[in-house]
Amino acid sequence: xxxxxxxxxxxxxxxxxxxxxxxxxxxxxxxxxxxxxxxxxxxxxxxxxxxxxxxxxxxxxxxxxxxxxxxxxxxxxxxxxxxxxxxxxxxxxxxxxxxxx
Numbered sequence: 001x002x003x004x005x006x007x008x009x010x011x012x013x014x015x016x017x018x019x020x021x022x023x024x025x026x027x028x029x030x031x032x033x034x035x036x037x038x039x040x041x042x043x044x045x046x047x048x049x050x051x052x053x054x055x056x057x058x059x060x061x062x063x064x065x066x067x068x069x070x071x072x073x074x075x076x077x078x079x080x081x082x083x084x085x086x087x088x089x090x091x092x093x094x095x096x097x098x099x100x101x
Contacts, residue, residue: 001087001098002057005031006049008066019062026091028060039069050077055085063092 005028007019016033034045068074087097
């Protein structure tokens, strides 16, 4: 079950280092890094990460707010992953679709 990481910060002045360190420690084999506001509907690196994910893979984020700022967006991403037979996990939040809970 390959782990694919996604790290996002809001501005070019910020760095994704802390998130990527956590994602690497969790076993992510590939990490997509984005410097863009979470309010933006179009995020190229997130689109690449979602395109990269295959059946059985897990998209991993350090915290939920790095992926989605609205529940509707989070649910849309999880639905897209589910349709591919992939999963989602947030390391700092109790969301892990690889488990029954």
